[in-house]
Amino acid sequence: MKAMLDLSGIKSGGGAQLATNFLAHIAGQGGTKMFEFILVSDKFPRTETVSDFSELVVAPSSIVGRLRFEHVELPCIARQHGVTHSYTFFGPGLPARTGLKQLVGVAYPTLVYDDSPYWDYLPPGFKVKKRAQNALRKARLRQADHLIFETDTMLERAKRAGLVTAGSSVIPPTPTAFLKASPPPHTGPxxxxxxxxxxxxxxxxxxxxxxxxxxxxxxxxxxxxxxxxxxxxxxxxxxxxxxxxxxxxxxxxxxxxxxxxxxxxxxxxxxxxxxxxxxxxxxxxxxxxxxxxxxxxxxxxxxxxxxxxxxxxxxxxxxxxxxxxxxxxxxxxxxxxxxxxxxxxxxxxxxxxxxxxxxxxxxxxxx
Structure with a gap:
């Protein structure tokens, strides 16, 4: 197995920190070369936190640039590295490709909460854009070989939304190693x-x-x-x-x-x-x-x-x-x-x- 790690769906500091913790643990176990390369978006926060673990491949975040990259450039890069498997830490996964097995971590609650009050307060234009984006994400997730959810609640909602078409698992996240218990303030507001x-x-x-x-x-x-x-x-x-x-x-x-x-x-x-x-x-x-x-x-x-x-x-x-x-x-x-x-x-x-x-x-x- 030759695998790539897909972090291109991560654009927040919290997601980046979890991914860094994951890579640091693998490196600590002698698995630095577990992944042939790491795919990140050009909006990934603090790329220096993951650049030490493997070769970085940076994907453009613009729609046109991303489509060209995923359908033209990325398949060439993957073939050059002999990649057969991909693990998407959080995100919609990658375009389906013959010979590529995909494990995808799902943390998109907007995909499974059509009944949320969230939708009631969105500006109309933004709502249309978000619905269209979600339709594309759902279509891609249905092509994955195995989906990982963080909670049973998310998995059950994903099943009702028709997202789970192959294997699925629930693996809760792990707390950060950078924090410890401390007494709260005793005075003031x-x-x-x-x-x-x-x-x-x-x-x-x-x-x-x-x-x-x-x-x-x-x-x-x-x-x-x-x-x-x-x-x-x-x-x-x-x-x-x-x-x-x-x-x-x-x-x-x-x-x-x-x-x-x-x-x-x-x-x-x-x-x-x-x-x-x-x-x-x-x-x-x-x-x-x-x-x-x-x-x-x-x-x-x-x-x-x-x-x-x-x-x-x-x-x-x-x-x-x-x-x-x-x-x-x-x-x-x-x-x-x-x-x-x-x-x-x-x-x-x-x-x-x-x-x-x-x-x-x-x-x-x-x-």
Missing amino acids: VRFLILAGTDPHKNLWRLFEALPMIADEALDVRFAVSITRNAFLAAMVHPDPAKARLVDTYFEFLGALPPDRLQEAYDDATVVLNIADLESFSNNYMEAWLTGRPLLVSDRDFARDTCGGSAIYVEPHDIASLVSGLRQFAKGQAEIAAMVAEGRQRLKRLPTIEQRTSQILALLSGL
């Missing part, structure tokens, strides 16, 4: 850590909408967000000068966080907040459990199935529900010790990096 971009499904705009109610109740809370102030304000669905004036009172903008700054961000946090409409298995959940933080999350099946009693659940599109969740932490009504204990138990159920890597490589070689 309740700090909610939000490690998210400005994608519409993350619902950061709902926190913006909630600011007047938070101010009226004088809740002693702050939000530390891993984006810039300008990016946050640009993503607001309903810009409002009155609410914008409250932003600097309640928000701290951390910008993009490299791995070596994550621990500090968690050390300063009281609660981890993720009110997304769509997730597969968010890094936020695992990292909250690992660092000993409770969670405030959206009331969705993926969140309840994954987090159980380690979180308080809110409806992000109901401002009263969202503020109620914030209030429980601000007023000391949340059972934090029990939530943290539940998180520790759920962390123990996740595979180690050794177990997860072994499962993936066994599936790849068995195709």
Whole structure:
């Protein structure tokens, strides 16, 4: 077997970190040359984190450039390397090709959540574009030889959506090795850590909408967000000068966080907040459990199935529900010790990096 590693679907720091952990473990086991080459997008964050593990092949992210690359250039490169297998870490996989066996990791909740409120709040033009993109991704995933999902919830929804046409497995992710448990701050406001971009499904705009109610109740809370102030304000669905004036009172903008700054961000946090409409298995959940933080999350099946009693659940599109969740932490009504204990138990159920890597490589070689 000669394999290539496809990371071209990864454009976020969280996905890049998981891929780096995977490669680092293989290298540590003497398998540096496991993959003939690694395929990344020209938008892959921090290519230096993976360039030491194998030859890098960079794919253009433009639609026309990507189509030409996948159908003309990539097959030539694969033949030159004698590639017979590919493993897509996260993404839709590659075009089907005779003689190429594909193992594909799926983490696209938009493909299986047609009933999500996410679709109700998208601009019409963006919604049409996203639906078309999803149709192409679904068609490609149906051609894969084996699909890997992170949760049973995602697998069952994928089956109902008709995505699973061949083999499938559930392999949960592995927590990062860069974080450790630490005591939360004992003084000052309740700090909610939000490690998210400005994608519409993350619902950061709902926190913006909630600011007047938070101010009226004088809740002693702050939000530390891993984006810039300008990016946050640009993503607001309903810009409002009155609410914008409250932003600097309640928000701290951390910008993009490299791995070596994550621990500090968690050390300063009281609660981890993720009110997304769509997730597969968010890094936020695992990292909250690992660092000993409770969670405030959206009331969705993926969140309840994954987090159980380690979180308080809110409806992000109901401002009263969202503020109620914030209030429980601000007023000391949340059972934090029990939530943290539940998180520790759920962390123990996740595979180690050794177990997860072994499962993936066994599936790849068995195709």
